[in-house]
Each structure stands twice: as C-alpha cells, then as structure tokens.
Amino acid sequence: MSEHSLKIESLLKIENLSVGFGRGEAIEKVTEQVSFSINKGETLALVGESGSGKSVTANAILKLLPKGSAHYLEGNIQFSGLDTLSCSERQLRGIRGGRIGMIFQEPMVSLNPLHKIGKQLVETLAIHRGVRQKKAEEQAIGWLAKVGIRHPEQKINAYPHELSGGERQRVMIAMALINEPELLIADEPTTALDVSVQAQILDLLKALQQELGMAMLFITHDLSIVRRIADRVAVMQHGKLVEIEACKTLFSAPKHPYTKLLIESDPRGVPVNVDINSPSLLTTEQLKVWFPIRGGLLRKTIAHIKAVTDMQFDLKKGHSIGLVGESGSGKSTTGMAILKLVDSEGSIRYQGNELQGLDRKSMLPYRSRMQVVFQDPFSALNPRMSVAQVIGEGLRVHFEHDEQTIDQLICEVMKEVDLDPETRHRYPNEFSGGQRQRIAIARALILKPEFILLDEPTSSLDRTVQAQVLDLLKSLQEKYGLTYLFISHDLNVVKSLCHYTIVMKQGEIVEQGETQALFNKPSHPYTQELVNLSTF
Structure with missing residues (x-):
C-alpha cells in the first residue's frame, strides 16, 4: 500500500x-x-x-x-x-x-x-x-x-x-x-x-x-x-x-x-461464607407500587404504571440478595419502597416488625439501621459540604454525640473504607469516582446499620476501582455481618457478591434462586438472555 x-x-x-x-x-x-x-x-x-x-x-x-x-x-x-x-x-x-x-x-x-x-x-x-x-x-x-x-x-x-x-x-x-x-x-x-x-x-x-x-x-x-x-x-x-x-x-x-x-480486573470470586440458618432480617410479601396516570378535567385516575407487582422475598441476616433486570423493570422502585421512600402496598417486615403504616416519626429508629448507597457518586454527595460533614450528617440526626466524638468516628470509618482521614475537610469534587463511592459507603457505615441497599454502586466506576469497591463490600460484610440488597445490571458483579438472585422484568419476578445455580442453569428465556449477554 x-x-x-x-x-x-x-x-x-x-x-x-x-x-x-x-x-x-x-x-x-x-x-x-x-x-x-x-x-x-x-x-x-x-x-x-x-x-x-x-x-x-x-x-x-x-x-x-x-x-x-x-x-x-x-x-x-x-x-x-x-x-x-x-x-x-x-x-x-x-x-x-x-x-x-x-x-x-x-x-x-x-x-x-x-x-x-x-x-x-x-x-x-x-x-x-x-x-x-x-x-x-x-x-x-x-x-x-x-x-x-x-x-x-x-x-x-x-x-x-x-x-x-x-x-x-x-x-x-x-x-x-x-x-x-x-x-x-x-x-x-x-x-x-x-x-x-x-x-x-x-x-x-x-x-x-x-x-x-x-x-x-x-x-x-x-x-x-x-x-x-x-x-x-x-x-x-x-x-x-x-x-x-x-x-x-x-x-x-x-x-x-x-x-x-x-x-485481570473483571469481577471474580464468590460471595462471603454465611450461616444458612441465619434468622430473617427483611421480608416482603405481595409488595406493589403502582403509579396512577391521571386524565380528564377532574384529573381522575384512568390507568396505572405498574412499577412493581407482587414482589416477595426473605432476606436473611448477613446474606446478600441481588436484584437484576433491565431499565424500568422495577429494581430501584423496589428498593425505595422497602426504605419507605415511595408509597407501596403489601407487607414489609423488618426483624418481624411491620413497617407499612408507620409514620415518619415511627420510622426514625429504623432509618439508622437501614442505609442506602446510590448509583452515582457524583450526584449523591452534596458539593457544598465537606467530606466530614457528609459522613457525619447521619450521626447528628440520629445520635447526640459531641463534636469531638463525631470527628473521631468519622476518622475511624474513613480508615475502614481505605480513605485518608486527613482529607476529611476537602470537598467531594476533589475526589475521584471510586473515592466518592467510598465516601458514600462510609456515610452509610458510620451509623452501624444492619441492612444496606446498594443501588448500582459500581456501575459508574472503572473495572480496577470496581474490583476494589467489591472487595471492600465483601470484607465489611464479613466483619460486621452486614445484610445487602444489591441492585445491578452487571451479572458478573452479582455473581461475585450475592448469595441469592431475583430476576425482574416489567415489575414482576420472572425467576429467582441461589445465584450460582441460577446462572449455571437459567430456566426463564429472559434470564437465559441476560446470562448469555453477560458472558460475551
């Protein structure tokens, strides 16, 4: 040529x-x-x-x-x-x-x-x-x-x-x-x-x-x-x-x-070892989230967007359940309903206590025990607050600690998630995506929760950082017996972290089971499609 x-x-x-x-x-x-x-x-x-x-x-x-x-x-x-x-x-x-x-x-x-x-x-x-x-x-x-x-x-x-x-x-x-x-x-x-x-x-x-x-x-x-x-x-x-x-x-x-x-940084490994006889921590039965579509002069309900229909699962203490499915399948809505951040019908029981019907004041004791880490570390942190203020905010809401104790707890939890406590007075924009996600995990962890909702916490991170965050989540689960509901579209990540997996489509469960068995031998055509696509 x-x-x-x-x-x-x-x-x-x-x-x-x-x-x-x-x-x-x-x-x-x-x-x-x-x-x-x-x-x-x-x-x-x-x-x-x-x-x-x-x-x-x-x-x-x-x-x-x-x-x-x-x-x-x-x-x-x-x-x-x-x-x-x-x-x-x-x-x-x-x-x-x-x-x-x-x-x-x-x-x-x-x-x-x-x-x-x-x-x-x-x-x-x-x-x-x-x-x-x-x-x-x-x-x-x-x-x-x-x-x-x-x-x-x-x-x-x-x-x-x-x-x-x-x-x-x-x-x-x-x-x-x-x-x-x-x-x-x-x-x-x-x-x-x-x-x-x-x-x-x-x-x-x-x-x-x-x-x-x-x-x-x-x-x-x-x-x-x-x-x-x-x-x-x-x-x-x-x-x-x-x-x-x-x-x-x-x-x-x-x-x-x-x-x-x-x-070599693709998600690998298996979930942490757990006790199969652990007691139930979180149970949902016939959980339903339908958003009304209003029309006409009187704005009457003419139809519903059926975001979640008949969601049922039993999450044991110290275990992880993965919630997978396409965009709009109802994964995040399920998580928000469990935390009572959107209105829902059906039963949500936490350690045997029914959460449906509880008002804001009655829910407050549960808020510190049920935490969330969101998908986007860039928008989940207030850019006008320092990292110390972001991480310590929950402590000020739920506990009556003096400022010295709060600062000490912030330093301890930052070390726990491999962040330098000396950087606690910096602002979120001074950190990388992976570091911001660690800050979000520290904010949830400082309240010593039993349950953490992880809504796509690694999807916006590159592979090497993603592997580090997954290893961190596993080590924290092993150390503190944390219970995770892990929402993800990445089946390789779910396989690495979750003991049990629920597959959702159009707001309904199409298949569920023990993660390894589900991925090795999926029975529903949609699950088969997801598994095939995740292995190219």
Whole structure:
C-alpha cells in the first residue's frame, strides 16, 4: 500500500497531543504526547481508568474543553486534512455535529430538559443541513424508529425526563447520527445501561456504522464491550498512551503491565461464607407500587404504571440478595419502597416488625439501621459540604454525640473504607469516582446499620476501582455481618457478591434462586438472555 493511499484512509490523526489545565503559570499537564489515528470505517476503543485522559483527548478533537482553563500545549489534530486546533471557530462549527457526531456519557445532562426531544433533533438538522421543519420532523421520526424507539410518532413529543435511561441514550445516538457523520465519538455511551439494552445499543451502533461507513472512537472502561465492538484498542494511563494494538492481539498477548491489570480486573470470586440458618432480617410479601396516570378535567385516575407487582422475598441476616433486570423493570422502585421512600402496598417486615403504616416519626429508629448507597457518586454527595460533614450528617440526626466524638468516628470509618482521614475537610469534587463511592459507603457505615441497599454502586466506576469497591463490600460484610440488597445490571458483579438472585422484568419476578445455580442453569428465556449477554 502506497503512502498516498494510507493518507486517504486515515480520517483522524492525532500527533503528540499534550493538554493542560490551569490559569497563568500554574498549568497541570493532563495528557502527554498522545498519538493515534483512525481510518475510515474503523472502530478504535480508547480505554483506561477514570482520570487517565480519555475524555480530555476526545473533547480536544472538537475543542470542547473549557476555554480559559484548558491549554493545548503541543501537537496537532488532523481531521480530513484540517487541523482542528488551529482552524477558525466557523470551520469548527461546520464539523461539530455535522461531520463529527458525539455521544456523551450522561444523556440526562446532555439533553435540554426544557425542550421536547423532537425539537432538539429538528434543530440539529436545521443548523447543519438547512432542512425545513416538516421534512426535518419526518427525518427525526425516521431516526427515532431506526435507533429502536417504540412509537416514535408519540415519543418525538416527549421531554427527556419522560423517557427511560435506554431511550434517552438512543435519542442521543439519533442526534449524533442524524447528519450522517464521517466520525462518531462515543464517550461511555452504555455505562449506566443494563446488559440487554447495552447489547441492543452496541448492535445498533455497529449496524449504523456499516450503513453509513463511518469511523468510530469508542471510549469505555468496560473491556467486555471493547471485545465486542473494537478493531483496535488504545490504552491510556496517567495521561499517556501506554499500548495500542489490534483488539484480538491485545487481549491474547497484552504487553504493558497496566493493560494486563485491566484485563485481570473483571469481577471474580464468590460471595462471603454465611450461616444458612441465619434468622430473617427483611421480608416482603405481595409488595406493589403502582403509579396512577391521571386524565380528564377532574384529573381522575384512568390507568396505572405498574412499577412493581407482587414482589416477595426473605432476606436473611448477613446474606446478600441481588436484584437484576433491565431499565424500568422495577429494581430501584423496589428498593425505595422497602426504605419507605415511595408509597407501596403489601407487607414489609423488618426483624418481624411491620413497617407499612408507620409514620415518619415511627420510622426514625429504623432509618439508622437501614442505609442506602446510590448509583452515582457524583450526584449523591452534596458539593457544598465537606467530606466530614457528609459522613457525619447521619450521626447528628440520629445520635447526640459531641463534636469531638463525631470527628473521631468519622476518622475511624474513613480508615475502614481505605480513605485518608486527613482529607476529611476537602470537598467531594476533589475526589475521584471510586473515592466518592467510598465516601458514600462510609456515610452509610458510620451509623452501624444492619441492612444496606446498594443501588448500582459500581456501575459508574472503572473495572480496577470496581474490583476494589467489591472487595471492600465483601470484607465489611464479613466483619460486621452486614445484610445487602444489591441492585445491578452487571451479572458478573452479582455473581461475585450475592448469595441469592431475583430476576425482574416489567415489575414482576420472572425467576429467582441461589445465584450460582441460577446462572449455571437459567430456566426463564429472559434470564437465559441476560446470562448469555453477560458472558460475551
């Protein structure tokens, strides 16, 4: 192959890119001499842990990094022969959303909550292609159907909050691809999605890539996705590119120690040993959460959204139950109902005591014994409170300790979750995702609870950090006899932590049983599908 044909094939070429953040002379370098190219029709996966410089590199391609604080210290980025770092803002505007599409990690943040999704799709066609309103609406409906959204004629008039997580991500894909770009930059597009939706979106991206002949830069920390979608893989650590190789070669013969560590960090191991004769801690019977749909002049109830129907389980002290299923299957709603954070019908018994019917004051003694760790460590912590205030808040509500005792307990619990107590006066934004999740676990742990609801606590973390948090949860369970209800869409994580698993679909239990047996021999077609998808 001649040098000329190589140049034609190479759609994007990054050479010695170094980016720094800061003002004045205090500039901290976050990526250092990063070089790679992407050919037409090729998928390059960019992998590495949080803070390794993946998203900074991707955002630098379109100069989307914050003006004033971001500095392009050296290097160049060539897209179809145009240097995006030195070209005019007008030229960049023509490329952004037109020739280069971008899917961001969090669709709820990326979509405008005040506008219907139809308006947002039509807008991008009008800006880049000058398409008139009626034709743009037809194209928007066509793209919503193409990305697998049911009833697109209705959904085009929906606001982002009225869609599920999977649907919002599909809208983002439609918005990125509606102008048929030459390059798609996908920044963690499937991180918060369950395995069935994740598989559908990956298949969709591959099909659309073939149809449009586009190249793709796919940023992720999930190596199972990389195996499924990438032609080549680039591995980043501490802002440097440490290895770049063909996908099959990288997984079969990784060269760099960090690449080997990433590959070996998939969730492994078995749940902690427990006593099968342990007494019941939490029991639910015929638990039901139906949200009314109101209509007409008098706002009468005309139908219900059946979020959870007939949920039954018996969780023994010191054991873990995994709750798995797709987005919208009722997993988180079940957890919120147990904590009495949403209204429900049926029976919820904690140590034999019925919780239904208890008012706020009567529930207070149970609050310190039943704690929760949420999915997103970025939004679960108050950014205006220091870590010490976040962790100690529950102590001030439930107990009458003096400030010295509270500070001592905060230091002890931070050590327990492998955080340096010296950092307790810092704010959440000064910590990584994994450290923030440890802060959230410390906040729950400081009250010495018996039961912790873990709602997707590892889904937003990269593999190496995820493994550390799982090991922490297991060691705490072993040490204190903690009882977990673990909500997750990652079956490998559930297999590593949970003794018993419940599979939910459309608000109902489709299968339940001892975790190992359930995964080894699933009987329901939906469980079989989940197990197959989690082992690619």
